[in-house]
Structures are given as structure tokens and as C-alpha cells.
Amino acid sequence: MASSHQASGIQAGRLAAPEIADNFGDLHPAYDAHEASVAADRCYFCYDAPCMTACPTSIDIPQFIREIQAGHPASAAKTILDQNILGGMCARVCPTAPLCEEACVREAAEGKPVEIGRLQRFATDLIMQRNEHPFSRTASTGKRVAVVGAGPAGLSAAHRLAMLGHDVVMYDAKSKAGGLNEFGIAAYKSTENFAAREVDWLLQIGGITVEYGKKLGTDLTLAALQGDFDAVFLSIGLAGVNSLRAEGEELDGVRDAGDFIEELRQAEDLTTLPVGRNVVVIGGGRTAVDAAVQSKLLGAENVTIAYRRDREAMGASRFEQDLPAS
Numbered sequence: 001m002a003s004s005h006q007a008s009g010i011q012a013g014r015l016a017a018p019e020i021a022d023n024f025g026d027l028h029p030a031y032d033a034h035e036a037s038v039a040a041d042r043c044y045f046c047y048d049a050p051c052m053t054a055c056p057t058s059i060d061i062p063q064f065i066r067e068i069q070a071g072h073p074a075s076a077a078k079t080i081l082d083q084n085i086l087g088g089m090c091a092r093v094c095p096t097a098p099l100c101e102e103a104c105v106r107e108a109a110e111g112k113p114v115e116i117g118r119l120q121r122f123a124t125d126l127i128m129q130r131n132e133h134p135f136s137r138t139a140s141t142g143k144r145v146a147v148v149g150a151g152p153a154g155l156s157a158a159h160r161l162a163m164l165g166h167d168v169v170m171y172d173a174k175s176k177a178g179g180l181n182e183f184g185i186a187a188y189k190s191t192e193n194f195a196a197r198e199v200d201w202l203l204q205i206g207g208i209t210v211e212y213g214k215k216l217g218t219d220l221t222l223a224a225l226q227g228d229f230d231a232v233f234l235s236i237g238l239a240g241v242n243s244l245r246a247e248g249e250e251l252d253g254v255r256d257a258g259d260f261i262e263e264l265r266q267a268e269d270l271t272t273l274p275v276g277r278n279v280v281v282i283g284g285g286r287t288a289v290d291a292a293v294q295s296k297l298l299g300a301e302n303v304t305i306a307y308r309r310d311r312e313a314m315g316a317s318r319f320e321q322d323l324p325a326s
């Protein structure tokens with residue numbers, strides 16, 4: 001039975017299971033084919049498209065939108081994935097509002113951009129649902145590459161190396177691949193075990209072996225890897241977080257946001273996760289907003305974000321800043 005929404009202290013089950021399931025549903029529900037076609041029709045297919053310049057992975061946005069508009073979503077997915085093999089997750093989590101969608105000429109003209117992220121998701125979801133993998137390996141080069149760290153950087157490198165005919169062994173300290181896609185991205189941004197499904201899909205290229213529970217510095221040494229492989233790619237992320245360095249940070253009930261989100265992402269049953277009635281989140285970046293939103297979705301009654309500067313200076317986008325209040 002759910003405990004009261006207003007129960008004091010840190011408690012599990014503040015909300016009933018159906019309400020929690022609803023709260024953690026998809027942030028941006030996927031387009032159906034008709035909606036995607038209508039959205040794609042709004043694109044001007046700009047020459048020197050500003051959206052493409054604004055994309056950190058330089059996806060050919062007008063090209064893939066044209067392919068959707070022409071009724072070829074699988075080709076659109078190939079255009080996206082050629083440039084960014086993790087285009088499916090990026091379609092869910094990339095902060096498009098201050099990037100491609102802010103640069104979109106429709107945004108400047110009408111205050112309503114082409115919904116590039118949702119169109120990207122439409123195309124990439126389709127190809128994954130069909131379990132199609134539109135890439136294959138070239139002839140073997142006989143070269144072996146070690147990739148240390150199976151997060152987005154390592155997975156992308158491994159896929160491209162395998163495509164080019166190299167044999168890849170990935171090592172990760174954890175028991176699952178995906179890095180922060182699996183352990184750090186907020187649960188309401190990556191639903192239905194998408195991160196793990198994307199890894200399985202990516203590995204279909206072949207030629208990649210993943211070894212879990214292997215940590216560089218403990219179970220592996222760089223010197224041994226360099227001796228065993230033709231090349232070594234290090235993609236171990238940024239790991240540790242800054243500590244608050246404030247009095248009381250070791251007290252019960254004070255938590256690191258990354259650990260809180262990881263626990264949430266790996267929980268089998270969200271009703272068992274404890275959360276405070278009154279939660280204060282310190283910081284104004286994306287992780288802070290994710291921690292605040294998820295506290296609220298778990299049933300915290302009051303969530304306050306304490307940030308030392310003003311809203312304009314917050315690392316989280318305006319869309320993300322507004323999420324805790326929605």
C-alpha cells in the first residue's frame with residue numbers, strides 16, 4: 001500500500017504503482033507516421049542549414065527530414081546513424097531546444113521550430129523496432145583494438161572500428177554497457193530499457209566482444225593492453241563528481257544526485273525507492289533538474305532547487321528548468 005504523500009521523512013511508496021508508472025512515462029511520446037509526415041512537411045530543407053551547423057554531431061538534418069517526408073524513414077535512420085550511431089538515444093536526450101531547434105529558421109520566423117528531435121526518434125525507433133542493422137563489416141584487417149569504457153564514446157568507436165574490419169574487445173568496470181546512458185540519464189528520458197536495447201542493436205555489427213567487471217587500474221593495465229592489442233582507445237568518461245564541500249554533506253539524507261539517478265535507473269520497482277517529503281536540490285545544471293524532477297515524480301511534496309546564480313546562468317535548458325513545475 002502506498003504511504004501518504006505527506007508522510008514526513010524519507011519514505012518509499014509515496015505514490016501508488018499506477019501513478020508512478022504514469023509519472024515515469026515517455027517525456028516526448030513518439031510520433032505516429034502521419035504526425036511525422038506533417039512535422040516533416042514544415043521543413044524548408046534549407047541550403048547551409050543552420051540546424052545542421054548547430055548539431056554537435058553534424059547530422060544531415062534536412063536530408064533525413066526529406067527522406068521522412070518522401071516516405072523513406074529507414075533511409076532517414078541510415079542518414080542519422082551514419083553520422084551518430086547512438087542517434088536513437090540522442091533523439092531522446094539531446095537538449096534540442098538550445099541547439100538544432102533553436103537554430104531552425106522556423107523558430108526565428110514563427111517561434112515554433114521543426115521538431116527535429118522527435119523526427120529523429122521516429123526514424124531511429126522504426127529501424128530498431130524492425131531490428132534492422134543497416135551496416136556491415138568490411139574484410140578483416142587482422143588488427144585488434146581494445147576499447148576501455150563501454151559508454152557512448154566507447155560504443156561509437158567500437159562500432160566504427162568493427163565496421164572498418166578490426167576486431168574489438170571492450171572492457172568496462174561495470175556489469176552493463178551503456179555508461180551514463182544506462183546509469184545516469186534520467187528515467188523519464190529513457191524509458192522501456194532503451195539504453196540496453198540500443199547496445200544490443202549496436203553490437204549486431206559483429207566483431208565486438210564485451211568484457212564486464214574489468215576496471216583499468218585494478219583488473220587491467222595500460223601496458224598489458226598495449227602489448228596485447230594493435231591500438232587502445234580509452235573512453236572512461238569523467239567518473240567522479242565534485243563534492244559539495246559544505247558542512248553536513250555527510251549527514252543522513254544528503255545524497256549525490258548521480259547515485260540517486262543510478263539507483264532509480266536500475267530499480268526494478270520504483271515504489272520501493274525512498275524519497276523525502278521535502279527535497280532541496282543544490283545546483284542548476286541538467287543533473288540537478290533531473291534529480292528534482294524525479295524526486296517529484298516519486299512523490300516528494302515540495303522540491304526546491306537552490307542555485308547560486310540566476311535562471312539565465314543555469315546549465316539546464318529553459319525547457320528542462322520548467323519541467324519540475326509541470
Ligand SMILES: Cc1cc2nc3c(=O)[nH]c(=O)nc-3n(C[C@H](O)[C@H](O)[C@H](O)COP(=O)(O)OP(=O)(O)OC[C@H]3O[C@@H](n4cnc5c(N)ncnc54)[C@H](O)[C@@H]3O)c2cc1C
Nearest residue numbers: 093149150151152153172173179180184215216236237287
Ligand atoms: C546525471 C547525468 C545526466 C545526463 N543527462 C544527459 C542528457 O539528458 N542529455 C545528454 O545529451 N547528455 C546527458 N548527460 C551527459 C552524457 O551522459 C555524457 O556526455 C556521456 O555519457 C559521455 O559518454 P562517455 O562514453 O564519454 O562516458 P560515460 O558515459 O561516463 O561512460 C564511461 C564508461 O567507462 C566505464 N569506466 C569508467 N572507468 C573505468 C575504468 N577504470 N575501467 C574500465 N571502465 C571504466 C564506465 O563504467 C562507463 O561505462 C548526462 C550526464 C550525467 C552525469
Ligand code: SF4
Nearest residue numbers: 043044046051104105
Ligand atoms: S533550419 Fe529548420 S527548416 Fe531549415 S533545414 Fe533545418 S529543420 Fe528544416
